[in-house]
Amino acid sequence: MAVVPILGDLVACPRCKSALDRDAVGFICENDACALARSHFTALGQVPVLVDFETSILDRHNLLRSAASSPLITRKSARSGLKRFIDNLPKGRRFTEFDALSFLDEAKLLDDHPVILVIGGGAVGEGAEPLYTDQSIRLIGTDIYVTPNVSVIADGHDLPLKTGSVHAIWIQAVLEHVLDPAKVVSEIHRVLVPNGIVYAETPFMQQVHEAAWDFTRFSLNGHRWLFRQFTEISAGVVRGPATTLLWAIRYFIAAVTGSYALGYRVSLMFFWLKYFERCAKPSIAVDGASGVYFFGRRSDNMIGPKDMVPYYRGAQ
Numbered sequence: 001m002a003v004v005p006i007l008g009d010l011v012a013c014p015r016c017k018s019a020l021d022r023d024a025v026g027f028i029c030e031n032d033a034c035a036l037a038r039s040h041f042t043a044l045g046q047v048p049v050l051v052d053f054e055t056s057i058l059d060r061h062n063l064l065r066s067a068a069s070s071p072l073i074t075r076k077s078a079r080s081g082l083k084r085f086i087d088n089l090p091k092g093r094r095f096t097e098f099d100a101l102s103f104l105d106e107a108k109l110l111d112d113h114p115v116i117l118v119i120g121g122g123a124v125g126e127g128a129e130p131l132y133t134d135q136s137i138r139l140i141g142t143d144i145y146v147t148p149n150v151s152v153i154a155d156g157h158d159l160p161l162k163t164g165s166v167h168a169i170w171i172q173a174v175l176e177h178v179l180d181p182a183k184v185v186s187e188i189h190r191v192l193v194p195n196g197i198v199y200a201e202t203p204f205m206q207q208v209h210e211a212a213w214d215f216t217r218f219s220l221n222g223h224r225w226l227f228r229q230f231t232e233i234s235a236g237v238v239r240g241p242a243t244t245l246l247w248a249i250r251y252f253i254a255a256v257t258g259s260y261a262l263g264y265r266v267s268l269m270f271f272w273l274k275y276f277e278r279c280a281k282p283s284i285a286v287d288g289a290s291g292v293y294f295f296g297r298r299s300d301n302m303i304g305p306k307d308m309v310p311y312y313r314g315a316q
Contacts, residue, residue: 014158049153050160096238100130107168114167120174230296244288283315
């Protein structure tokens with residue numbers, strides 16, 4: 001699994017969006033009027049850190065001191081044998097039939113070798129594996145920590161990419177962890193080519209995870225409004241009420257015992273609940289979804305407030 005190093009002339013200053021020069025030291029903004037042009041952007045090994053720390057929630061010192069490690073990655077690397085066994089069991093029902101192969105098919109209608117941006121791509125998301133094995137695409141992975149999947153450390157609020165430079169964007173389980181989701185979506189709209197596509201998967205009914213780096217949730221309607229500058233191709237529930245219930249059991253046990261670890265272990269005993277997702281009525285699942293998705297195409301038009309009430313797909 002390898003990310004093609006294609007940053008080249010696609011990168012831009014995260015503040016002024018001017019082109020970046022690259023010399024023996026690293027990247028530097030070409031715009032002399034930009035404050036960020038006065039010094040080189042730093043790097044973690046071979047991975048450039050293209051972040052405007054003055055406006056970002058990210059702290060330069062903490063990010064560099066930690067080597068940009070993620071607590072989520074640390075936890076995953078320490079999985080118990082029981083957790084690994086349960087993870088390898090057949091998954092419960094994903095309500096969406098949409099997958100990464102469909103995403104790639106749409107992207108290749110735009111270009112034979114499309115540039116695909118994965119925002120929050122440090123870890124490979126569920127079902128996203130084809131993005132990392134297709135040799136015909138040009139993949140850019142961004143995150144706030146370094147893994148072999150990451151091409152550049154970036155803050156999604158100010159993507160360090162030129163306007164109209166990307167054909168497709170995959171952002172999975174990320175928007176709950178950004179301070180201003182609307183600004184991130186605005187940046188997605190900016191860097192996409194005309195008719196470029198985006199796939200977003202975001203929690204609705206899940207408890208706080210990633211501690212302080214957890215800010216918001218979206219119903220299916222709220223998610224659609226977030227992507228109101230995009231034409232919908234498809235949208236719906238990713239995981240339904242059974243997954244919501246598993247999250248609730250985990251955090252209930254944690255709350256009454258004071259132990260997150262115990263809550264996690266007890267919730268594993270109820271893994272079989274996810275198979276009941278196959279019996280759930282989709283319209284009711286919309287109202288109790290654990291997570292929702294949106295797949296759409298960049299547009300110059302915007303849906304309006306009066307479009308939102310008729311958009312509701314639940315059963316109430």
